[in-house]
Amino acid sequence: MSSGKPLILFDPHPRTEAMVFTGDVAEALEREANLITHFGSRAPDDLVEDVLDDVEIIIGQTAMPKERLDRAPRLKAIVNVKANWEPNIDYEEAQRRGIHVLSAAPAMAPAVAEYCLGQAIALARGLPAADCRFRDGDEQYGIAGNGTAYSLYDAAVGLIGYGNLGRALVPLLRPFTRRISVHDPWLSDRFLQTQDVRPSGLADVLSENRFLFILAGATSENEAFLDAAKLALIPPDASVILASRAEVVAFDSFVEMASEGRFRAAVDVFPQEPVAAGDPVRKAGNILFSAHLAGGLEASYARIRDMMLDDVKQILRGLPPQRLQRAEPKQAAMARSR
Amino acid sequence: MSSGKPLILFDPHPRTEAMVFTGDVAEALEREANLITHFGSRAPDDLVEDVLDDVEIIIGQTAMPKERLDRAPRLKAIVNVKANWEPNIDYEEAQRRGIHVLSAAPAMAPAVAEYCLGQAIALARGLPAADCRFRDGDEQYGIAGNGTAYSLYDAAVGLIGYGNLGRALVPLLRPFTRRISVHDPWLSDRFLQTQDVRPSGLADVLSENRFLFILAGATSENEAFLDAAKLALIPPDASVILASRAEVVAFDSFVEMASEGRFRAAVDVFPQEPVAAGDPVRKAGNILFSAHLAGGLEASYARIRDMMLDDVKQILRGLPPQRLQRAEPKQAAMARSR
Amino acid sequence: MSSGKPLILFDPHPRTEAMVFTGDVAEALEREANLITHFGSRAPDDLVEDVLDDVEIIIGQTAMPKERLDRAPRLKAIVNVKANWEPNIDYEEAQRRGIHVLSAAPAMAPAVAEYCLGQAIALARGLPAADCRFRDGDEQYGIAGNGTAYSLYDAAVGLIGYGNLGRALVPLLRPFTRRISVHDPWLSDRFLQTQDVRPSGLADVLSENRFLFILAGATSENEAFLDAAKLALIPPDASVILASRAEVVAFDSFVEMASEGRFRAAVDVFPQEPVAAGDPVRKAGNILFSAHLAGGLEASYARIRDMMLDDVKQILRGLPPQRLQRAEPKQAAMARSR
C-alpha cells in the first residue's frame, strides 16, 4: 500500500461497475486514494480480511459485524450506495467508533417521486386507458370521455411514510394542492407541522384521502401492517400508489381489492421479484404495473455517484458528510434485508 | 322583465347545462339577475334580438357583430365560458363600448397542465409500456428495464407558447428543473425573463430541449407553422407533447416522425375530431394518444363556474373582473374558430 | 417629421430626464420612432396641439380630454410613467378608441414593498432604538434588551389594499408567515382566496393583526376612511405601516394614537409634502418617519424605463403590452390627483 494515500475498498454489489464506478469516478477517487475493487458479487472474506488493517472507507455494504470493526482501526466510513439498509453491519458498534455509515437513499428518492407523481396522474386522469380506447376506436372526446377522471388540484393527498421518498414527493405535489397529510410513526406531529404537512393517524390517512402514496420502508416490525381491514378504509375510487416495499401491505388483498374496483392502484414492487411467469397477478385489472422501475434509472446512479464522491472527499478531509444519509443505528438494524 | 334586476342571457352552447348551469350557479345568478337561458344549440336569432334592448351580460359566445352591439346599449360583458375565441364577435367594437369580453381559458389551463405533466413523465419514464410488458411477462426489473428511461429532473424543457397553458405548466415543472425555455412571438424577451424562463427563438426551442410542450393557440396566421422542416430540428428521442391545437403542426409529418422513432410523442388533439374510424393514425407507434381529454373534466367546469360567478358579480357591482381572461381585440379576432 | 417612423411625444413631468430618458432609452426609442421631448414641466398646449395629428404614443400624463383624443387619430398608447392616475385623461374615451392607457405602478411596487418589510422588522424588533440605546451607553444585552421585541414569523399580518403594493409585498412576507389577511373592497373573496390570502372585512383586518400594512390608493371616495374610530380597533402595540397615501387615514388621529403608544407606526407619506418646517408631527414619538422614500429610488426608475421600453416596442409592433398596468377606466377616473 504505497504513498500514504488512504485505502478505499470498493465492494458495491449489487451495484455494478457501470452504476457506481464509471471512468470519472475511478479517476476522481484514484486522485485521493488507493483503491481495491470487487464487482459482480460481495467481496470474498479473504479480500475483506486483507484490507481491514488499512481500509479507511468501504464503498458497498460489505458485512461488518463487530469483530471486523474491531480489526478496522482506520475505518472512517461505510457508504452502502443503496437506498436501504441490510442487517450485516453492527450499526451501534460503528457509531461507537465514530464511523459514518451512509446510504444513498436520498439519491434514489427523486426518481421514485417523479414516477409516483406520473402514476398518480395516470391513474386519476386515465392516461393509459385513453390510449387503448383511442387505438380501439372506442374513444369519446372531451368531458364525455372523462367520466371517471379526477384531478390532483386541491385534492386531499395522504402519504404513509415521510422518509426520503415522502420528502422528495411533497415538493412535486405542492403546486397542485396544500392538503397533504402524513402518517409516520417515527416522527412527531410537531415535526410534521414544521414541514407544512398535516400529521395524521393511520386510519385517518387511509380513509380521508383521494390519493394515497405508500412510501414506508419495510422493517422487521411492520410486515403487512396495511392488512385487508386497514385497506378497506380507503375511500372508493381513490388512487393508491404502492411505491416503497410490497412487504408493508397484505399484497394479495391489495391486488384483489384493486381488481374488484375498490380503488385504483399503481404497483411497482412485489413480494417476490421477479414475479413468477404464470402469477395471476399479471392479469389483475385496474392496476398500473411496473417492474421495480421507479428508482433505478441511470439518472439515479449519476446522483449516487455525485453524492458518494462528494461525501468521500469530505470525510477524507476530516469534515462531516453532507449529502448521503446517516444510519440511525436502531432503525437501520430493524431494516429488512432484500 | 320584472323588478329592475339586470338581465342575463345564458347561451353557453357548446357548454351544456351540466357544465355551466348547475343548481348552485342558477341559484346564485337568480339572486342577482333575471335569466333567459338557452341550451343545446346557440340561441336562435329571434331570442337574441328580443333581449338586446335590456341584456347586461351575455354568458356564452352568442354572435355579436357590430350591428347587434349597436342595439345592446346596456351590455356590460360577454363571458364566453370557453377556452378559445370565435370570430363571431366584433371585438374592437365591444372594446370601444367598454364591454368586457371574457374567456374561461384560465379555468381550463390547470387541468391541461396536469395532463401534460402526466404525459411527459409517462413518455420519459415509459409508464404505459411498462404495464404492457409486465402483463405480457416480458418485464425486466430495475435498471435493466429502464434502458431508455429518462427524467424531468434537471432536464432542458421547451415551451412553444406561453399563454394560459404555459403559465399553468411552468409551476408544475419548477420542482424538477430550472432549465425552462419559452418561444412565444407575442411576448418580449424581457417579459419572459421576468417570469424566470429563458426566451428562445423557434429553432432553438425545437432543437435544444429534451422535453417539448406545444402549447400555442391556433390563429389565422400560424397554421402548421411547425412544419416537417421545423419538426426535424427536434433532438432524437425527445418527448414532445402536443397539447393545444393540432392545426399548429403539420400533423401528418408529426405522426410519421414519431412513428419512425425520431421522438416520443403524446397527442391529445387532432385536425378533425372525432378521428375517422379507420384513420391510420390510430395504428401509429410511439405515440401516447388521448381524445381531447386534457382540459375537459368536471374539475375544469367547476373552475369555470366559480370564475364566471365571481366576475359576473364584480361586473354587476361596477367593478373590474379579476379572474377570467380579457380579450385582446386584435388577437381574439385572429383566433381560428373550431 | 421624416421617414414614416411613428411619432412619440415624451412629456413625463414630474418625472425628469434623469429618471426616464437616460441615454440608453433615448437611443432605443430613436431607433423605433421620431421623438418630441419636453422636460421640467408639462408640455405647453401649443406643443401638444402640434403633435396631435401624428402622435402614436404619449409618454407622460399629458392632459388628454375627449376633445384632444378626438384629434389624435393615430394615438395608440398613453404611458404615464407614474405609479398613480391623474384625472386629466378621459379614460373611457381612450378605451373606446382602443388606446392603451398604462401606468408604471408595477415598477414602483417592489421598492415600496422592500421598504415596508424593512419598516415592519425595524418596528417589531426595535432596530433604530437599539442603535440609539447603544450609543447612549444604555443598552441591555440579549433577551434583557428585547423586552418589547416581537417577530414576523408566524405573525398575523393584515393588508389594506391588494393592488400592486400588496402583490409585491406578499411574496416577501411568505417566508415568515402564512397568516396573511387582506381587505380590498374592489376584489372578491374568491379572488383573494386564489391568491392564498384570507379575505377580511375592514373591522377584522384592523383588529386581528399584529402587523398592519396600509397600502390603499387614495380615491375621490375613500378619503380618511380609516378614521379615529376605525384606528381604535388596532390591537395594542401592533406595528402599523402607512405606505400608500396619507389621505386614506385621519392623519392627525393616526399620529396622535401612535405617539400615545397605542401602536407602533412607520410613516412615509404625509397629507402635505413637504411637511412644514415647524409641524409638530416632527416631534411625534413612537413613529419611524421617512420622507416619501419608499418607492422613488434609482432602481425603481430603472424598472420604469425597462417596462416602458418593452411595452412601447410591443405596441409599435401591434402586440398587447405585458408589463405596465392598464387603466381600469372607472377606477382611474376616481383616482385623486396629487
Next chain:
Amino acid sequence: MSSGKPLILFDPHPRTEAMVFTGDVAEALEREANLITHFGSRAPDDLVEDVLDDVEIIIGQTAMPKERLDRAPRLKAIVNVKANWEPNIDYEEAQRRGIHVLSAAPAMAPAVAEYCLGQAIALARGLPAADCRFRDGDEQYGIAGNGTAYSLYDAAVGLIGYGNLGRALVPLLRPFTRRISVHDPWLSDRFLQTQDVRPSGLADVLSENRFLFILAGATSENEAFLDAAKLALIPPDASVILASRAEVVAFDSFVEMASEGRFRAAVDVFPQEPVAAGDPVRKAGNILFSAHLAGGLEASYARIRDMMLDDVKQILRGLPPQRLQRAEPKQAAMARSR
C-alpha cells in the same frame, strides 16, 4: 426516585427558568419523567454526581467529560438549549456511547435571520437616517432624498458561513434575488449547488457582493480570519452585516473601515459584552449597532422549548430526534466557549 419514570436533569444555565422551563414545559416533562432542576448557575458538582447513575437526559450544557460519561450508563441525550457548543463535553466519547448531543441552534436562527434582513434593508435604504433627518427638518422627498439608497432586488449577496443562520436567511432573501453566493470551508461546492446557491472562495465572496452577511461561528481555528487585508476587499459602499461572532473579524479594523465610510455596517456582536461604558466604538459612525439582540427574544425561546420537548419525547420513545441539531464531534470540540 419513584415509579420507573426516567430521570431528567434540568441544568440549563445561562438559560433561565423563564426561558426554558415555563409552566407548560414543566407539566409536559413531569408527565414523562422525574425532574431534577437547577437554575441560576451551572448545577454544583455534588448534584450532578448524585444523578449520574440514573440520569437519562440532561438538559443544559452540564460539564460531561469522559469520566462522568463513564459513570452515566443510562444517559441518552444532552440537550444544551443553546445555539453554540462549549468545550466542556467529551463529544467523541458521547458519540461512542450513542448519546445524542443536541443544540438549539436551529431554534435561534430564524430570529437572527429576520434581524439580519431588517439590518440589510435598513442599511441599503437608509431607514434610521431618514427618521433622524425628518425629525431635524432636514429631509428631502422622493428620489432627492434617496441619493445613496440601493435595493436588495437583484442584488449580489454573499454569505460567509452556511450553517443554521445561513440556511434560515436564504429563504428570506430569495424573493429579492437569485444571486446568492456562499463561502463555507466545511461544505463542498456540490452541496452548495444543490442548495441553489453559488459556492464562492473567500476573496470572491468578499469582493463581489453588494450585501455581505458574516454568519460564521467562531472556532479555535478561525479567530479574526477576516483581517484588515481581507476586509479591504469589500466593495465600496457595500452593506455588511456582522451577525454571528465578533471574534471572526479583526473587530477594530472592521469598525474603523466602516467609520471611514468604506462600507456600511450593522454590528450586533462584540469581542467583549457588555461593551465598556466609554468604549470609543460607541461613537463610530456609519454603523447600525445593537446589543446582541438578533436571536434572543421570547419567540426564540418558545421555539427552543418546542423543539426540546419534541425531541425529548422522541428520545424517551427510542426514536431519533428530528428538530434540534446534532453535534458533529470534531466540529463541536473546536467551538470556542463564550
